Amino acid sequence: MVQAYILIQTEVGKAASVAGQIAGIPGVTQAEDVTGPYDVIVRAEARNVDELGKLVVARIQGVEGITRTLTCPIVHI
Numbered sequence: 537m538v539q540a541y542i543l544i545q546t547e548v549g550k551a552a553s554v555a556g557q558i559a560g561i562p563g564v565t566q567a568e569d570v571t572g573p574y575d576v577i578v579r580a581e582a583r584n585v586d587e588l589g590k591l592v593v594a595r596i597q598g599v600e601g602i603t604r605t606l607t608c609p610i611v612h613i
Contacts, residue, residue, distance in 0.1 A: 537581055538588050539565075542596060543606040544576040550601030551575035557599045563591045574606075585609070 546554045551569040555576045559567040566579040578596065582588040592607050 537583065538585055539579065539581045539610040540588055541608045541610070542578040542580060542592060543574040543608065544578065544596075544602055545573075545604040546575040546601045547603060554599055554601045558596055561591070561595050563587075563595075 555567045555569040558564055558578055563582055564578055564580050567576060569576050580591055582591050597605055
């Protein structure tokens with residue numbers, strides 16, 4: 537299982553609606569609107585890195601109002 541945080545920038549005033557839409561996507565375990573340089577932080581999980589990439593590119597980036605994403609896979613050292 538691969539887990540990651542996805543940091544999202546949105547159009548002005550869209551953070552709450554983006555977080556709400558993303559929260560319903562399978563593979564997303566948490567989606568919160570936040571303050572700072574990013575507007576939404578998502579925690580997601582997938583079977584492998586390829587599936588994580590598909591989740592981000594095909595599902596999450598397709599949500600209206602998103603302008604940029606940064607995916608940060610979780611490592612266990």
